[in-house]
Amino acid sequence: MAKLYFYYSAMNAGKTTKLLQSSFNYRERGMDTLLYTSVLDDRFGSAKITSRVGLAEEALTFSKELDIFEDIIHRLTEGVACVMIDEAQFLTKDQVTQVCRVVDDLNVPVLTYGLRSDFRGEPFEGSLYLLLWADELTELKTICHCGKKATMNARFDSNGNILRDGEQIDIGGNERYVSLCRKHYLAGQCRRQATASEAS
Ligand SMILES: [Zn+2]
Known part of the structure; x- marks a missing residue:
């Protein structure tokens, strides 16, 4: 039986x-x-998935209006073994149910990749x-500047001040985001401080 995976x-x-390795x-x-990616993510050209280590592959795009179940049915051939969706945080609730139907009705595995928060x-x-509906959840880990697991994404302005409000979607500048552990996210501390005692 096919499953829905969320990384x-x-x-x-x-x-x-x-995703590209898989x-x-x-x-x-x-x-x-x-392969699908969000139409919002046009950092590297709208129909290409590009990783920071230099891998790239052509991809289809989804907007909020797309019926992804119908789109996949239309494109499915016998050779297609699975569907992969990057930037899956940008799926709508309806699209997540459509993805569930690809798994349940078409028996095609779907691997989704996205930001938690x-x-x-x-x-x-x-x-x-x-997170609520996938069959398999897998956390991919990265670390904060303190060495602990980073679970939060902080947005910073050009002066290094943490931003707590604003539009949810502002793709494009990796330099304006830092992955932090919860402690340093709440403290608004985006980089290691020489005098900080972080052993506590
Ligand atoms: Zn930390």
Whole structure:
């Protein structure tokens, strides 16, 4: 039986690299994959998934209006072994149910990759329902400047001040986001301080 997988993490934990590696593994065994990314993420060109370590693959895009179940049915061929969705935090609740139907009705595995929470510490709609409805949850780990696991994404202005309010979606500048542990997220401390006693 096919399953719905959700790989979640803070930013810069290698989600996209993991997706592209998995896709490569399928193709190496002669199977096809259908790749999707959010139409919002046009950092590297709208129809390409690009990881920070330099891997890249062509992808389809989803907007909030797309019926992803109908889109996948339309594109499904016998060789397609699985569907992979990057930036899955941008799926709507309806689209998460559509993805569930791809798994349950079409018996095609779907691997989704996304951020658990936004810079305010609030859930993304897509991630919220994937966390609730996916068959398998896997956390991909990255670390804070203190060495602890980073679970939060902090947004900073050009002066290094943490931003607590603003639009949820502001893709484009990795330099304005830092992955932090909860303690340093709440403290608003974006980098290691020479005098800080962080052993406590
Ligand atoms: Zn920390």
